[in-house]
Amino acid sequence: FISLVVGIYALLIPDLAQNTISAAFIVIGIASLFINFYTDAKDKYQVAGSALTDKFHELRILYQTVKSTNAGDDLTQHTEVLKRIQKEVFSLRINKQIFLSDWYAHYKFFWQSQTEWMNEQLRFSLLRDKWPLSFTIIVFLIVAGLIYKATLLLINLIHFC
Structure with missing residues (x-):
């Protein structure tokens, strides 16, 4: 909020009246307002991010496991694990982003x-x-x-x- 106020006053005060500086302060102020809209959901984002990181590591382990199999091996079990991971990832995602x-x-x-x-x-x-x-x-x-x-x-x- 403060940077937004400084940016607006910079348009009026001759010593600060450089459009680039004023615009930068206004953009920073608007960005901080947008970020503040998401403060209440911060814990939700933290939980989702941690869970998605866990799924990322699960996927890496699955990739290494499948990579070490021999040609012609049955991959049905691995396919089911992949489908489960994908389903869990889709359920964790948050469409409205900061x-x-x-x-x-x-x-x-x-x-x-x-x-x-x-x-x-x-x-x-x-x-x-x-x-x-x-x-x-x-x-x-x-x-x-x-x-x-x-x-x-x-x-x-x-x-x-």
């Missing part, structure tokens, strides 16, 4: 977890899988904006000379 939680989830999953065993089969790529789509779009827009600004600066320098 602001930017997908960014945090990508970071936790791809950069802090041991996912090499999954990468053997899925071949994760950086832009398609390891970065959230919204992050990729924002990076693209920032780079495009910087290129645009640099182009305008060069055009002005050429006309000035």
Whole structure:
């Protein structure tokens, strides 16, 4: 809330009246308001996250077990375990997510977890899988904006000379 107030006052006070600073404070303030909407459900998210992590480890063990079987072995039992894990995962998921939680989830999953065993089969790529789509779009827009600004600066320098 405080950053939102500072951002709004920064639009009015001449010493703080830089649009970039004001916009940053307003965005941070709005983001913190969105995050505060989920404070009551924090325990629910914690329980679901821990249970999903347990299912992730169960899936890794199942993968290693199936990988160590011989060609032609009966995999019916393993298929049933996979179906059970999938059913439990679907029952644990929470569709309404907190602001930017997908960014945090990508970071936790791809950069802090041991996912090499999954990468053997899925071949994760950086832009398609390891970065959230919204992050990729924002990076693209920032780079495009910087290129645009640099182009305008060069055009002005050429006309000035």
